[in-house]
Amino acid sequence: MIKLVRLDYRLLHGQVVFSWTGHVGAQRIIVVDDDAANDEMKKSALLLSKPAGVRVNIFTVDKAIAKMPKVEQLDEKIMMIFGNTAALLKFCQAYPKIKEINYGAVANKPGSVAFDQSVFLTPEEQADTQKLLDMGIKIYSQQTPTFKVVPIDHT
Template structure:
């Protein structure tokens, strides 16, 4: 069962490993990032970073879409982590409705606008995010579970 969907360019780091995985009783983390899936060193680093009791999968967005039914059928409490809004949007379009997506860390880049301390969106990412909002998905900006949720839906 998918318990949490998060966009965070850092993928696995302290907030994800300790705060979010404990908060949502996560048993499996699925990283969906094409660049990472095609980089053996990055995959090895993620495997070393994860807690011993949590399973890890790393897929490209296309591979994750191809495994959609298997992902939906998982009995584990699952966290999906995306590095990019574009791959998240592609996955969500194929997956169907989800209730909520957490925007945790999206870096500042040229043409990006700041929406929180850790979330900067380009015009393309704003358009993709608005489309997900229009589908009834709550997009929340929240670094750790103990901080308040800021609804991006209300800002865009």
């Protein structure tokens, strides 16, 4: 059962991933990021940063989409983490069962607009986000479970 879908450019980030994993009781984390899935060094670093006792899979977007029938059969609480809005949009278009997404951290870049203290979206990311919103997906920002939920309901 998917318990949390999170957008975080840092993927598995220290205390953030530990707090969310504990909060939702995740037994498995699925990282969906083409760059990480194709880079052995990044994969190794991600596997070292996971909480003890939590399984981690690192997939490209296409592989994650292909694996979803098998993922749905798992008797585990699952947290999915995406590295960018383009990957998240592509996944959600192919797998329309996602109804809610936590935009935990999107890096501040030149040309981006702040949506809260940890979410900065470029025009391309805003377009991806608007498409997700148009699909009826609820999007919010919440860095950790103790932070206030900030709705992102327009771009």
